[in-house]
Amino acid sequence: MSVTIDKLSVAYRTLAGDVCPVDEVSFTVRDSEIMGLAGESGCGKSTLGNSLILLEGRMRHLGGTVVLDGKELPIADNRAMRPLRMKEVSLVPQYAMSALNPTRKIRRLAVDLLRCHGVKYASVAEELRRRIALVGLDEDVLDRYPFELSGGMRQRVTLVLSTLLNPSLLIADEITSALDVSTQRAVGELLMEFRERGFVRSVIAITHDLSILAQIADSILVMYAGRLAEKADTDTIVSYPLHPYTRALIASLPEVGVRHDETTLKGIPGRPPALMNCAPGCRFMDRCPLASERCGVQPPFTEVRPGHFVACWKTAQEAAA
Amino acid sequence: MSEQLVSDAAAPATEHLPAPSVPSQAHLAGVTAAPAGLLVTAPVARRRRGEFLHYALRNPKLIFGLSLELVFVLAAILAPVISLHGTSTYFLAHQAPSSAHWLGTDNLGHDVFAQLVYGLRTSFLVGALGALCASAVGMALGFIAGYRGGLIDDALQMVTNIIVMIPSLVLLIVIGAYLQTRGVLFEGVFIGLTTWPWVARAVRAQTFTLRTRDFVDLARLSGKRSVSIVMKDIAPNMASYLFLVVILLFGSSMLLAASFDFLGLGPTNSVSLGTMMNQANLWSALQLRMWWWFIPPGLVLTGIVFALLIANVGLDEVFNPKLRTQ
Amino acid sequence: MRRYFARKSLIYLLTFFVGATVDWGIPHLMPGDPVQVYLSKFQLQPSGYAPLYKTMAQAFGTNLPLWDQYLHFWAGLFRGDLGVSIYDFPSRVTTLILDAAPYTLALLVPAIVLSYVAGNRFGALAARRKGLDNTVLPMGYLFQATPYPWLALAMPFLLGALWHVFPISGGYDLGLLPDASWAFVSSLLYHWFLPFLTVFLVSFGGWAIGMRNLVIYELESDISRYTRALGGSERLVRRYAYRNASLPQLSGLALALGIVIGGNIVTEIAFRYPGLGLLIYNAIADQDYFLLQGIFIFIVIGVLIANFVIDIAYLIVDPRTRLSMQGARA
Numbered sequence: 021m022s023v024t025i026d027k028l029s030v031a032y033r034t035l036a037g038d039v040c041p042v043d044e045v046s047f048t049v050r051d052s053e054i055m056g057l058a059g060e061s062g063c064g065k066s067t068l069g070n071s072l073i074l075l076e077g078r079m080r081h082l083g084g085t086v087v088l089d090g091k092e093l094p095i096a097d098n099r100a101m102r103p104l105r106m107k108e109v110s111l112v113p114q115y116a117m118s119a120l121n122p123t124r125k126i127r128r129l130a131v132d133l134l135r136c137h138g139v140k141y142a143s144v145a146e147e148l149r150r151r152i153a154l155v156g157l158d159e160d161v162l163d164r165y166p167f168e169l170s171g172g173m174r175q176r177v178t179l180v181l182s183t184l185l186n187p188s189l190l191i192a193d194e195i196t197s198a199l200d201v202s203t204q205r206a207v208g209e210l211l212m213e214f215r216e217r218g219f220v221r222s223v224i225a226i227t228h229d230l231s232i233l234a235q236i237a238d239s240i241l242v243m244y245a246g247r248l249a250e251k252a253d254t255d256t257i258v259s260y261p262l263h264p265y266t267r268a269l270i271a272s273l274p275e276v277g278v279r280h281d282e283t284t285l286k287g288i289p290g291r292p293p294a295l296m297n298c299a300p301g302c303r304f305m306d307r308c309p310l311a312s313e314r315c316g317v318q319p320p321f322t323e324v325r326p327g328h329f330v331a332c333w334k335t336a337q338e339a340a341a
Numbered sequence: 342m343s344e345q346l347v348s349d350a351a352a353p354a355t356e357h358l359p360a361p362s363v364p365s366q367a368h369l370a371g372v373t374a375a376p377a378g379l380l381v382t383a384p385v386a387r388r389r390r391g392e393f394l395h396y397a398l399r400n401p402k403l404i405f406g407l408s409l410e411l412v413f414v415l416a417a418i419l420a421p422v423i424s425l426h427g428t429s430t431y432f433l434a435h436q437a438p439s440s441a442h443w444l445g446t447d448n449l450g451h452d453v454f455a456q457l458v459y460g461l462r463t464s465f466l467v468g469a470l471g472a473l474c475a476s477a478v479g480m481a482l483g484f485i486a487g488y489r490g491g492l493i494d495d496a497l498q499m500v501t502n503i504i505v506m507i508p509s510l511v512l513l514i515v516i517g518a519y520l521q522t523r524g525v526l527f528e529g530v531f532i533g534l535t536t537w538p539w540v541a542r543a544v545r546a547q548t549f550t551l552r553t554r555d556f557v558d559l560a561r562l563s564g565k566r567s568v569s570i571v572m573k574d575i576a577p578n579m580a581s582y583l584f585l586v587v588i589l590l591f592g593s594s595m596l597l598a599a600s601f602d603f604l605g606l607g608p609t610n611s612v613s614l615g616t617m618m619n620q621a622n623l624w625s626a627l628q629l630r631m632w633w634w635f636i637p638p639g640l641v642l643t644g645i646v647f648a649l650l651i652a653n654v655g656l657d658e659v660f661n662p663k664l665r666t667q
Numbered sequence: 668m669r670r671y672f673a674r675k676s677l678i679y680l681l682t683f684f685v686g687a688t689v690d691w692g693i694p695h696l697m698p699g700d701p702v703q704v705y706l707s708k709f710q711l712q713p714s715g716y717a718p719l720y721k722t723m724a725q726a727f728g729t730n731l732p733l734w735d736q737y738l739h740f741w742a743g744l745f746r747g748d749l750g751v752s753i754y755d756f757p758s759r760v761t762t763l764i765l766d767a768a769p770y771t772l773a774l775l776v777p778a779i780v781l782s783y784v785a786g787n788r789f790g791a792l793a794a795r796r797k798g799l800d801n802t803v804l805p806m807g808y809l810f811q812a813t814p815y816p817w818l819a820l821a822m823p824f825l826l827g828a829l830w831h832v833f834p835i836s837g838g839y840d841l842g843l844l845p846d847a848s849w850a851f852v853s854s855l856l857y858h859w860f861l862p863f864l865t866v867f868l869v870s871f872g873g874w875a876i877g878m879r880n881l882v883i884y885e886l887e888s889d890i891s892r893y894t895r896a897l898g899g900s901e902r903l904v905r906r907y908a909y910r911n912a913s914l915p916q917l918s919g920l921a922l923a924l925g926i927v928i929g930g931n932i933v934t935e936i937a938f939r940y941p942g943l944g945l946l947i948y949n950a951i952a953d954q955d956y957f958l959l960q961g962i963f964i965f966i967v968i969g970v971l972i973a974n975f976v977i978d979i980a981y982l983i984v985d986p987r988t989r990l991s992m993q994g995a996r997a
Contacts, residue, residue, distance in 0.1 A: 074896045077887075105898030119893035121907050123914075123986055136900045165986050182897060503682040505922055506970050507689070510929030511963050514947055515693050539922075596814050600933050603816035605951065618816045622937060627824050636824075639817020646812035651805075 021089045021188050021221050023049040023072075028084030030071040039295045041067040043246040044084065046321065047329070049189070054215060054223040056233030056254070058269075059243035060292055066114060068243070069191040069226045071095060073109045089188055107137060110187035110220075114194040116178040120166035126177055127162040130184065137185065144184060151180045151219070155210055172203045179210065183219045190220040196232050208236040230273060234258050239327075242266050245292050245303035248321050252328040262324070262335040264308045302332070310334045396659045403659060406652025413645050417461035426452040428459050428612055438633050445633040448624040456612050457637055463613035464595055464642065467529045471594030474533020476587050479540025484571050486541065487548025497545065501538035509535035510600060517606035525608045528601060532594045540586055547582060551575050581660035585653055592649040599642055614638040671988075675978055679971050686967040690960050691740045749961035752950075760961035763946060768965070771942035773859060775931050778866035783920060786874025791909050793875065794882035803875060810872025815930040818865045819937035826861060833861045862938045866931055870923070877919065881912035914985050921977040924970050 030042040041064030049055045057065045067079065072095060075081060081096035088108060094100040105111075113119050121129060130148060131141045149159055155176040166174060175195060183190060192211060196204040214220050225237060233240050234254060241251040242265065250263035261267045268288045290307035301316040302308070308315070314333045321331040324339040397403060416423065425441075426432070434450040436442055444453035486497035513531060517523060551557065552575065560570045576583070601607055602615020603622070621627075621635035702723045711719060731739070743750065749760035793803035826832045834857060885891060885908035894904050935944025943962055950958040982988055 070896075074892070076892065076895070102898050102900070105896060107898070111893075111896045113889070113893055113896065115889040115892070118889040121890050121894075121911070123910055124907070132903055133894070133897050133899055136898055136903055167987055178893075499678060499681070502678050503685055505925060506682045506967070506974060507686050508925040508928045508966055508970060510925075510932060511947075511966050512689070514932075514951065515690065515959055515963050517951075592812070596812075597929075599814040599816055600929055603814075603933055604936060604948065615814075615816065618814075618820060622816075622820060627820060627827075630824075632824060635817070635820045639814055639821060642814050643809065643812045643817065646814075647809055650808045650812055654808075 021051045023189055023222055023224075024087045025072075026085045026087070028068070028071070028086060029082035030067055030075070031080045031082050032067075033078040033080060034296075037296055038080075040082070041246045041295055042071060045243075045248055046084075047241055047248065047251055049222045049224060052215060052221055053238045054212065054225055054236055056230075056237035056240040057224055057226045057243065058228065058230055058233055058240055059249075061228060062292060062295075063243045064246040064295070065226045065243050066193055069193050069224055070111070072189070072191055072224075073105055073111045074098075074101070103137065106133065106182070106187065107185045108187055109189045109191070110182045110185070112175075112179055112182045112190065112192045112195050114197070114226075116175050116195065117171050117198060119178060120174060122165060122167050125163055125165055126181075130162075130181060133181070134184075139185070148180070148184060151184070152177075154213070155180055156206070172199055172207075175199065175207060176210070179207070179214075183214055186219055188221045190214075190223045192223055192225045194227055195225070196227065196229065204232060205235070208232055212236050230258075230269060242269070246295055247303060247318070248329070248331055249304070250328075250330045250332075251321075252325075256328055262328070262330045262339055263332050264310050264335070265304050393659065397656075400655040400659050402651050403655030406648045406650070406655055409644060409648035410652060413461065413641065413648070414465070416458055417465050420455075420458040420462060424452070424455040424458050426455045428452070428455045435629070435631065444637055445631070447620065447631070447634050448626075453617075453634055453637070456617055457614075457641065460612045460614045460617055460638065461641065463525060463608065463611045464598060464615070464645075466525050467532070467598040467608075467613065468591050468595035470526065470529025471532035471536065471598065472587055472590040474530050475537040475540055475590050475594070476533075476583075478533065479537035480544050480583065482537070483541040483544025484548055484575070487545035488552055488567065488571055488575070490549070490552075494545070497541065501541055504535070504538050509597070510604075513601055513606055514604065517601075522609045523606070525611060528598060528606075528608055529594070532597050532601075536590065536593065536597070540590065543586060544579070544583070547579050548575055551578060581656075585657060585660075588649055588653050588656070592646040595642065596646060599639075614642050671982075675975075679975065683967060683971060687741075687744065687964055690963045690967070691737060744964070749964065750957040752955055752958045760958050763958060764943065764961055764965050767941060767943045767946045770940060771931065771935065771944065774862055774866060774935070774940070774942060775927065778863055778870065778931075779920075779924075779927055782867045782870035783874055783916075786871045787878045787913065787916060789871075790875040790878025790880075791882045791905075791912070793879045794886065794908075795905065800879070803879065807872035807876040807879075810868055811876065813869055813872075815865070815869060815933040816937060818869060819862070819934045822865055823861050823938065834858050858940070862934050862940050865934045865938075866927065869930060870927060873923075874916070878912060878916060881915060882908050885909075885912050914981070917977065917981050917984065921974050924973055928966060928970070 025048070026046050027044045028042060028046070029040060029044050031038040031040045041062075043064075045068060057069065059065045070076075071079060071081070072086060072093070075095060075098070086093040086095055093104065093109065120126070124132070130144075134141050134144065148162070152159060152161060157173060157176055161169065161173065161177065166177075169177065175198070179195070195211070196207050199207060211223060211225065215223060225233065227233060230240075237254050239251065239253050240257040242249040242257070242263065244265050250257065250261065250266045252261075257266060258270060261270055265288075268286070272286050272288065274285060288307055293303055293306070301318055302311075303318075305311045305315045310332075312334070319331045319333045319336065321329050322336055323329050324336050328339075330336050330339065425443075428451060430452065431450040432442065432446050432452060434446055434448055436446040438445045442452050442454065444457060447453055447456070482497055486494045509532075512535065516531075520527070548571075557570060557574055560574050565573075598607065598613065599615035599618070602613050603619045605619055607613055607616045607619070615638075617638040618635050621631065626632075626634045702720060706716065706720060706723065747761060749764070752758050752760050752763055789803060790807075793800040823833070827834060886904065888908075888911075890911070891904050891908060894907060895901075931942075932944035932947060934940070935942045936948045939945060943966070947959065947962055949955075950962065
């Protein structure tokens with residue numbers, strides 16, 4: 021099973037015009053792959069992830085297709101998507117802390133959701149209990165109300181609920197951002213374990229934290245200002261990044277063993293462009309140390325080495341050489 | 342909860358709870374209670390005047406509400422000009438509306454239209470007084486309780502709970518029965534002193550959520566005095582909310598005053614919209630089919646408050662981008 | 668749980684105490700002498716005035732020091748004795764109140780309950796149907812803006828004086844005597860309807876608007892988003908939204924009581940409906956302080972009881988309140 025996204029564009033309607041945080045994005049996630057989707061705040065990664073499961077509010081599908089397991093996902097058609105949610109595609113949201121209904125016990129939430137999919141609670145009760153235990157929670161969590169649980173517990177409950185029906189694709193949106201470091205690791209490992217056990221097939225893990233991705237992801241996709249910058253295996257991205265943006269990102273991470281009274285952390289000067297009325301051409305141009313006149317035309321997202329995609333004139337050229 | 346018009350704007354837009362809803366006459370939308378805890382306005386950066394005006398001028402509800410309100414206010418101010426007669430000149434009684442008397446005359450022969458426009462003044466005055474008084478007391482106590490928290494907060498909660506449970510109308514009846522003469526000032530202040538609990542609660546809730554924000558911590562760390570923090574950091578971020586609260590208070594005060602006046606507990610020496618209805622009721626206007634005596638005052642009052650409510654909704658939309666539907 | 672109730676009971680007791688004291692205090696601390704006012708209505712000879720004054724003062728207890736009067740007041744309260752009415756001398760205040768109370772309750776309770784329930788349903792409906800919303804919203808605001816006295820005058824005028832559909836005053840037909848016959852009961856209902864409608868309509872608008880705003884907010888909350896993202900049906904989303912929105916409305920109900928009562932009084936007076944409102948009006952006219960005081964206490968007690976009931980309902984409905992009292996684990 022795999023997910024293929026082809027030239028997907030999603031826009032937000034605003035009073036001042038359309039903003040396009042997802043601009044002709046194409047990539048593939050392989051079977052049982054955890055793909056990390058990384059980038060700065062506002063680069064469109066959350067929009068991309070959420071658009072695969074629920075287009076809501078002011079989001080509009082402008083074009084492109086999503087093919088899951090050979091069948092096209094009707095992401096623009098809410099009614100057609102409904103039976104597919106939770107079963108084929110599922111989401112662990114960024115707002116998991118406040119996603120659970122405070123006036124319903126956890127078990128009741130599960131029952132209600134399952135009923136919407138025509139699944140009897142009794143048939144998955146045993147499995148649900150097993151998974152709750154698997155994530156390290158006490159079984160009586162099912163009989164508690166969400167407000168009785170801590171943030172970390174809620175995150176885990178949401179993880180279990182979202183994957184209860186073994187979806188083919190799981191979109192995990194910033195699931196570690198609100199947690200402390202040790203819990204982050206625990207949740208990251210849980211994600212991997214879920215994948216091992218086949219509770220989920222493929223995962224798109226959205227985060228701005230590259231270090232977590234380095235631990236859990238098989239491949240990493242870097243996004244910048246609504247467009248894809250680079251995609252490759254985790255090792256490649258971490259050790260041999262090609263795109264200037266990725267390079268700068270990796271370089272700005274603190275290293276173990278390096279004392280920063282000797283060296284300073286390197287940031288990336290400048291700010292991402294506003295997504296409205298973007299200038300044509302590469303969006304990283306203004307902040308890129310390798311920019312040249314060629315960059316006035318948007319470089320295509322091409323496969324320069326097997327499994328390694330880059331959208332940059334300069335580095336693509338270098339890599340091909 | 343403001344007695345009359347509150348439907349707590351609790352629904353938060355973005356993080357903002359719906360605009361304060363004032364409990365309408367006898368129905369405090371629970372929203373009032375809810376938003377209190379849910380209000381979480383993101384610190385409103387000093388909005389550029391241009392942006393605010395831009396939306397304000399284009400919001401149909403706000404324009405409609407303000408224009409209608411303006412009509413009434415102008416009518417009140419220009420009362421001597423637009424009314425052909427004074428309120429105490431006697432004419433032929435029980436006359437239906439005619440070109441000489443646009444709204445006819447009452448049982449004693451006073452010109453009803455004159456009474457209407459002069460009564461408008463009184464009603465507006467009482468409404469403004471009540472709103473002012475309630476705002477002043479409610480905001481002061483609300484800020485203190487919300488900012489300080491702890492024992493002071495508990496004490497305030499208790500006091501508001503007690504006051505809220507005592508029906509103000511009945512209290513006024515008991516008090517008013519003993520006061521032989523009552524003025525506009527008394528009525529306004531009384532209304533203010535019985536409706537402040539709602540304001541205090543709403544303000545307290547907002548202050549409570551704002552004071553945990555980082556910018557307040559920063560202010561505190563830099564050694565600013567509490568009063569200064571409240572006035573310069575917290576209040577401006579609640580400015581839009583406070584403004585809406587005052588508007589709703591104004592409307593609710595007018596409605597409350599109408600009820601008081603109707604029972605004969607209004608100002609003893611001036612005519613107001615409520616006293617008109619009181620007199621009409623006393624002198625069997627209903628049975629005598631003198632509709633021109635009691636329909637217009639109530640209609641005008643409804644119009645005033647309705648305009649305020651609509652303007653309030655419009656203003657809330659202007660302040661909170663999420664509610665804008667244009 | 669115990670602490671919660673203890674705290675609530677404390678507030679209720681305090682409120683009652685404050686209310687009762689204020690109630691007693693106002694007439695007694697105000698300038699003027701109730702007995703004097705009472706006697707001024709009679710055209711007495713100066714010679715007859717003094718002994719009558721003495722007797723009356725003794726009868727009403729105004730010749731005692733203030734503190735004694737206060738204690739007597741409380742003693743009487745506990746006995747259920749609210750004194751003797753001046754307006755309807757020599758009826759006891761308690762009797763008068765208990766005679767009028769059923770009429771008021773018959774008006775108040777259905778009006779509050781129905782306007783609350785119907786208003787909430789309507790508001791929730793308006794929250795998701797744009798078409799309905801465009802009519803419900805302005806209509807709701809219009810009703811919210813309507814002053815009680817006006818509706819209480821305009822409606823009987825339209826439906827009573829003009830179109831003769833309903834009677835415009837009284838509790839029942841003047842020619843009837845209270846009994847269990849259908850004639851009486853139907854007359855009762857007939858006279859009850861317009862006052863009821865007045866109180867109902869004004870409250871209805873407010874509840875509808877409040878609920879509409881709340882439901883709109885809930886439908887866009889994270890909870891709704893997550894439920895939808897996991898394939899929950901719109902019906903489920905709506906059910907959750909409605910449930911969560913009802914909570915603040917319920918606490919709003921408790922706060923609204925004071926106002927409805929005020930509106931009820933106004934309505935009764937306008938309709939000359941023989942409930943507590945009309946009693947108050949007559950008491951004012953005759954400056955019957957004891958009757959006024961009695962009615963005030965009665966109303967305060969009623970409000971406290973109603974608040975108590977709503978508190979219990981809230982406890983049942985909102986698990987957060989229930990569990991925060993038991994010190995929930997986090």
